[in-house]
Amino acid sequence: MTDQPGVVVTGVSGRMGQMLVRELAAQDRLKLVGAVERAGHDWVGGDLGTCMGGAETGVTVTDDALEAFASAQAVIDFTTPDATVAFADLAAQARAVHVIGTTGLAPEHISRIDKAARHAVVIRAGNMSLGVNLLTVLTRKVAEALDADWDIEVVETHHNRKVDAPSGTALMLGEAAAQGRGVSLDAVSDRGRDGITGARKRGDIGFSAIRGGDVVGEHDVIFAAAGERIVLRHIASDRALFARGALRAALWGQDKGPGAYDMLDVLGLGDD
Numbered sequence: 116m117t118d119q120p121g122v123v124v125t126g127v128s129g130r131m132g133q134m135l136v137r138e139l140a141a142q143d144r145l146k147l148v149g150a151v152e153r154a155g156h157d158w159v160g161g162d163l164g165t166c167m168g169g170a171e172t173g174v175t176v177t178d179d180a181l182e183a184f185a186s187a188q189a190v191i192d193f194t195t196p197d198a199t200v201a202f203a204d205l206a207a208q209a210r211a212v213h214v215i216g217t218t219g220l221a222p223e224h225i226s227r228i229d230k231a232a233r234h235a236v237v238i239r240a241g242n243m244s245l246g247v248n249l250l251t252v253l254t255r256k257v258a259e260a261l262d263a264d265w266d267i268e269v270v271e272t273h274h275n276r277k278v279d280a281p282s283g284t285a286l287m288l289g290e291a292a293a294q295g296r297g298v299s300l301d302a303v304s305d306r307g308r309d310g311i312t313g314a315r316k317r318g319d320i321g322f323s324a325i326r327g328g329d330v331v332g333e334h335d336v337i338f339a340a341a342g343e344r345i346v347l348r349h350i351a352s353d354r355a356l357f358a359r360g361a362l363r364a365a366l367w368g369q370d371k372g373p374g375a376y377d378m379l380d381v382l383g384l385g386d387d
């Protein structure tokens with residue numbers, strides 16, 4: 116196929132980076148044109164395919180993101196908050212669609228990314244799967260329908276290599292619940308219970324994080340009232356679904372104007 120938009124994958128040796136390379140190889144609507152890793156990483160200077168333990172691909176892993184982005188129509192980025200902020204500036208300079216899966220972003224990171232989105236398309240989501248994005252819509256609707264007699268708790272479980280908590284997905288779900296309630300998440304969020312905490316505050320949205328083994332990602336939104344509970348649950352058992360969502364976003368963004376978008380926009384779940 117001709118005219119495939121070219122994609123650069125950042126953090127290419129990572130769990131998501133390698134999954135993205137495999138998913139790119141399995142389709143023909145986008146083509147991999149570059150692979151970026153952090154300076155000093157073993158893979159820099161090597162052929163990507165060989166580094167991944169397979170056949171040569173002709174794509175050399177680089178730590179020069181600016182040069183790599185210059186020939187790309189999209190950058191897919193699952194790295195770290197500091198790296199992502201730097202890539203947002205560079206992707207905007209290259210006018211490449213920047214798909215951001217990185218989580219653990221602080222408000223300062225987000226405002227730098229939003230600045231870059233004035234000049235280029237930025238699509239950011241703490242979870243790129245259809246199921247989780249649909250779950251945010253359901254969570255908002257359930258929260259809208261119930262009053263604060265229903266305690267809301269978000270519980271997430273991930274593998275033992277995850278470095279941020281609560282997960283980006285848990286925060287998306289908490290945000291959706293707060294929106295449904297018509298409150299600001301910052302005002303009601305309860306993120307760390309330990310010791311004599313006192314009784315739960317009415318209206319709070321609580322977060323709990325479990326870490327262990329190789330769990331890909333599991334999220335429950337619990338609505339608990341006297342005598343009954345509703346549990347909305349998503350279980351991810353394969354990282355490929357996040358990678359496929361990111362590829363879909365990279366394609367979707369090709370004909371959009373500069374701005375900050377999310378997966379609800381990409382999936383057409385944003386209205387109502």
Ligand SMILES: NC(=O)C1=CN([C@@H]2O[C@H](COP(=O)(O)OP(=O)(O)OC[C@H]3O[C@@H](n4cnc5c(N)ncnc54)[C@H](O)[C@@H]3O)[C@@H](O)[C@H]2O)C=CC1
Nearest residue numbers: 126129130131152153193194198216217218241242243357
């Ligand atoms: N939005 C979503 O659907 C999903 C988001 N994530 C998030 O994506 C991020 C990455 O997750 P994993 O792949 O599991 O982590 P990982 O630790 O396996 O991979 C991160 C990669 O980024 C690289 N990196 C760090 N700084 C860099 C720099 N300055 N330049 C280039 N590369 C750099 C690291 O060397 C590493 O290879 C995390 O924030 C995670 O929470 C993960 C899965 C799905």
Ligand SMILES: O=C(O)C1=N[C@H](C(=O)O)C[C@H](O)C1
Nearest residue numbers: 218241242277282283284332
């Ligand atoms: O780090 C991960 O692995 C994941 N991170 C994302 C998050 O923080 O929610 C998405 C997914 O749950 C896997």
